Amino acid sequence: MADQNHPARTDSRPRRSQTLTRLALGGAMTFAGVSHLTTARKEFQAQVPDWFPASKDLVVLGSGVAEIGLGAALLALPKHRKVTGTALAAFYALIFPGNIAQYAERTDAFGLDSDAKRLGRLFGQPALIAAALWAGGIPARRS
Incomplete structure (x- = not known):
């Protein structure tokens, strides 16, 4: 048990479920990013709100590049998963x-x-946030 003099130690090794989540999100984000730039570009443009103060195509291209970068980083940089x-x-x-x-x-x-x-999609977004944090090893594993 942890106390002030001996805080709980954490184990930096990811759980299997964290590794699987990291790989799944990395692959999905890389695929989604590529589709932003290619096959689904028009459909992604339809999702950019009219009130957003930038070109819809620029937003889709920028978010696609960001998704490819994030997905590739999740896949290729497991030591930096946090x-x-x-x-x-x-x-x-x-x-x-x-x-x-x-x-x-x-x-x-x-x-x-x-x-x-x-509406269902709105409830999925917090789940994606939680999955990304889990893939990153947050919360830390206690030993």
Whole structure:
């Protein structure tokens, strides 16, 4: 048991589920980023709110590059999983207003063609944030 003189030690080794989550998110983000730049570019543009003060195409290209970078970092830099997982969680938080706008403005994209589906996606975003943190080893493993 930890006390003031002997704080609880943490083990930096990831759990198997953290490694699997890191690899899954890394692959998914890399794939999503590539699709931002290629096959799904128009559909991603439809998700950028009209009120956002930048070109929709520039936002899609920039977020695609960010997703490729974050996904590749998750896959290739396991020793830096805390930084990459935290960065991905922050990215998910930054794009959340766009998901809210998609719901509020009733924008159809990627099969999200009903209020119920768009609302369901809003509940998925906190789960993605939690998964990114878990993949990053947060919270730390106690030994």
